[in-house]
Amino acid sequence: MSxxxxxxxxxxxxxxxxxSVQALQDVSLQLAEGELLSVLGPSGCGKTTLxxxxxxxxxxxxGQLVLNGHRVSGPDAERGMVFQKGALFEWMSVRDNVxxxxxxxxxxxxxxxxxxxxxxxxxxLQDFKEKAxxxxxxxxxxxxxxxxxxxxxxxxxxxxEPLGALDALTREKMQSxxxxxxxxxxxxxxxITHSVEEALLLGxxxxxxxxxxxRIHKEYRLPFADLGVGQDxxxxxxxxxxxxxxxxxxxxxxxMEEEIMGRSEESA
Amino acid sequence: xxxxIVLLIYVAIFVGSFFLxxxxxxxATNDFTSLKTVTFGDESAVRPNRIASVVSIVSIFVLWGAFxxxxxxxxxxxxxxxxxxxxxxxxxxxxxxxAADDATVTVRVFEVGTDAEEPTVEAGDGWAKNDAATIGAWxxxxxxxxxxxxxxxxxxxxxxxxxxxxxxxxxAVETEFGRVGMSQKGTLNFVPxxxxxxxxxxxxxxxxxxxxxxxxxxxxxxxxxxWEHLGYSLFRVVVGFFFxxxxxxxxxxxxxxxxxFRGWFDPIVExxxxxxxxxxxxxxxxxxxxxxxxxxxxxxxxxxxxxxIAARSGVSGVAISKVHAAYSxxxxxTQIMRHVIVPNSLPEIFTGAxxxxxxxxxxxxxxxxxxxxxxxGMMIMVASKFQNTDIVIMGIVLIGxxxxxxxxxxxxxxxxxxxxxxxx
Numbered sequence: 032m033s034x035x036x037x038x039x040x041x042x043x044x045x046x047x048x049x050x051s052v053q054a055l056q057d058v059s060l061q062l063a064e065g066e067l068l069s070v071l072g073p074s075g076c077g078k079t080t081l082x083x084x085x086x087x088x089x090x091x092x093x094g095q096l097v098l099n100g101h102r103v104s105g106p107d108a109e110r111g112m113v114f115q116k117g118a119l120f121e122w123m124s125v126r127d128n129v130x131x132x133x134x135x136x137x138x139x140x141x142x143x144x145x146x147x148x149x150x151x152x153x154x155x156l157q158d159f160k161e162k163a164x165x166x167x168x169x170x171x172x173x174x175x176x177x178x179x180x181x182x183x184x185x186x187x188x189x190x191x192e193p194l195g196a197l198d199a200l201t202r203e204k205m206q207s208x209x210x211x212x213x214x215x216x217x218x219x220x221x222x223i224t225h226s227v228e229e230a231l232l233l234g235x236x237x238x239x240x241x242x243x244x245x246r247i248h249k250e251y252r253l254p255f256a257d258l259g260v261g262q263d264x265x266x267x268x269x270x271x272x273x274x275x276x277x278x279x280x281x282x283x284x285x286x287m288e289e290e291i292m293g294r295s296e297e298s299a
Numbered sequence: 300x301x302x303x304i305v306l307l308i309y310v311a312i313f314v315g316s317f318f319l320x321x322x323x324x325x326x327a328t329n330d331f332t333s334l335k336t337v338t339f340g341d342e343s344a345v346r347p348n349r350i351a352s353v354v355s356i357v358s359i360f361v362l363w364g365a366f367x368x369x370x371x372x373x374x375x376x377x378x379x380x381x382x383x384x385x386x387x388x389x390x391x392x393x394x395x396x397x398a399a400d401d402a403t404v405t406v407r408v409f410e411v412g413t414d415a416e417e418p419t420v421e422a423g424d425g426w427a428k429n430d431a432a433t434i435g436a437w438x439x440x441x442x443x444x445x446x447x448x449x450x451x452x453x454x455x456x457x458x459x460x461x462x463x464x465x466x467x468x469x470x471a472v473e474t475e476f477g478r479v480g481m482s483q484k485g486t487l488n489f490v491p492x493x494x495x496x497x498x499x500x501x502x503x504x505x506x507x508x509x510x511x512x513x514x515x516x517x518x519x520x521x522x523x524x525x526w527e528h529l530g531y532s533l534f535r536v537v538v539g540f541f542f543x544x545x546x547x548x549x550x551x552x553x554x555x556x557x558x559x560f561r562g563w564f565d566p567i568v569e570x571x572x573x574x575x576x577x578x579x580x581x582x583x584x585x586x587x588x589x590x591x592x593x594x595x596x597x598x599x600x601x602x603x604x605x606x607x608i609a610a611r612s613g614v615s616g617v618a619i620s621k622v623h624a625a626y627s628x629x630x631x632x633t634q635i636m637r638h639v640i641v642p643n644s645l646p647e648i649f650t651g652a653x654x655x656x657x658x659x660x661x662x663x664x665x666x667x668x669x670x671x672x673x674x675x676g677m678m679i680m681v682a683s684k685f686q687n688t689d690i691v692i693m694g695i696v697l698i699g700x701x702x703x704x705x706x707x708x709x710x711x712x713x714x715x716x717x718x719x720x721x722x723x
Contacts, residue, residue, distance in 0.1 A: 088623055108629030118620040121719035122642040132628040135638070165719050183628050 033099050035062040035085070035187055035219060041093035042080055042245075053244035054080045055091070060238070060247070064186075067213050067220045067256055069234030071227060071280065073287050077245020078223045082189050085221065086112050099186060108132060111185030113176050113193045119164045125175055126151065126160040132183025143182065150178040153215075154208065170201035174208070181216060190222040194229065206232055206264055214260045227280050231255055231273060232264055239280060241287055243294075249283065251276065301378075301495045305362055312358045320350050360505060367504035368496050378495035381436040383408050385418055386476030386491060388462050390444055392427045395455035402427035404444060406476070408491040411435040426450055432489070437498040439490040441482070457485055503689040508696070511689040520690070521681060523673045529697060531673040535591065536659045536705075539598020543655065547603045548648060551610025552640070568607055576601035576662040580669055589670035594663065601662045602655040609651020613644025646720040649713040656709060660702045675701075 042055040054077040083089045087106040096103040133143035154174035235256045241248035338344040364372040386406045409415035415433045423429040426449035434440040445456040461472040471480040477491040553560035587593035667676025682690030
């Protein structure tokens, strides 16, 4: 069985004061190979916790995770991660960052050199191979992070708000790049984002999560990711269904936020 | 008194040169920082005024020269020196049944270290005879003027006035050349004017210190050459620091990576950290003696805790996303140690190393002050016992230069090895 299967995942943190927080409750999800899932939700809905569990950085208190037929525990090269920022290795050049995975696997440059250079070309950094990380702009750094993840050939790519720290224009360019890479490589991708537009544009499937306890609120299947490949994303946004879905989801998230506010006002 | 004068002059130079420079020098640059209007409160807009630095250094040396009568400075810049030459004053003596009689005292005030002959004086008329004496500059001396008088103390010789001013036992008269006091027994005590300059045994002139560096560099001191003294100190610091880092860095990593190590060593490190290494000197001397072993153990202990804490905070300073990323890229624990944790902790380790080097350098000098055969600290300690202030100052200057040099070297190494420091 190929693909990623999340089965009845629950996560409860015990707090030092004796109470506990239910970060995730009974989350189940099937993801076929090559699907792009974007996850959206108000802060505190457990989407980052979910991603950390899938990546293997956290062990769930209940439930399990099955990837391509085997149970997942702990981080592994089969699940690559792209962080929001600050996960690049400043003491290495751009090329050394991108080739980190293959090098750690003990491969020689003859095996990865050509591909790494090709990836750097795709993300438009062929002229910055030997530059230090701190000499690059934020957008360039995220492109390095993307290339580094791809160079390691993971089965699943996990993205934790990878474009959240970028300015609007760079963000739009990066969204096109993510779509292009997704189509070209056919990877399974889970993308966490705060931006409703980004979730709609990139997500072939879209998951809206609700907080306290963190759970799946609603799931969509969307056409925009396919439309966006090879097309100006601003054209996609003009699509009538796009505006409709955006309003619907924004309304949903606003309702959740208001509910949280109301609850905390009650308790206060 | 003269310390206050020096301080006042120094403050005057500080304020005066500020206004002078402000008037004379108009900023010609129009770079980004110079165009900032808010500089008070914006630390990044405060840049060292290089003119102030030059004036600061120059005025320290000028003050030093002026108040030591340095030959490097033109005479008009010298602070008033001590009186040197022949001083005279008169005294009026009485004796039982005799009329008061005047006589003159001639005192030759000479530079200490040169030969001085007593001035020849004529005895003069009357029963009180003229006297002569020699006194070194900055010193004082008792003058028994009654000895050559016709009526001595047995006959009730007593001095009633100096330069016409009445004087009594315990009193004093200020004269043109200095102060004439009278002891309880009625003996005159002459203190020539000291001026504002410092006596060489308190503060030698700059050129005396420089020439002392030359002579000690050529001849050595206390059986070792200058380079041996400094080399011994440096050797102890380098060896002590090396072993401290060799043990401290892995210990710090272990504390940052393992619960058991953290729990085991936390109380020890946290206890030893606030103990100043100087407080360990007596114990180390009891255990290991005053030889090299003892000093190296001391410096090892001085560097150990600093390096352990630096390495520990280096590990805790690794952004967790970097470690996560490395695991997700398939790196093993060893690879994460080598490729992520060690390079990421280098900035902290370098900061720690700079601190540790400074502490070691200070500690080695202190340890040598207590007991040593060779070393920079031993040099100044022994010299101070013989009032060789020029050697003491030479030692302090050399210790300062070497300490500064060590820090510069560490900074250069840091820049070469950790170019990303402060840029993340």
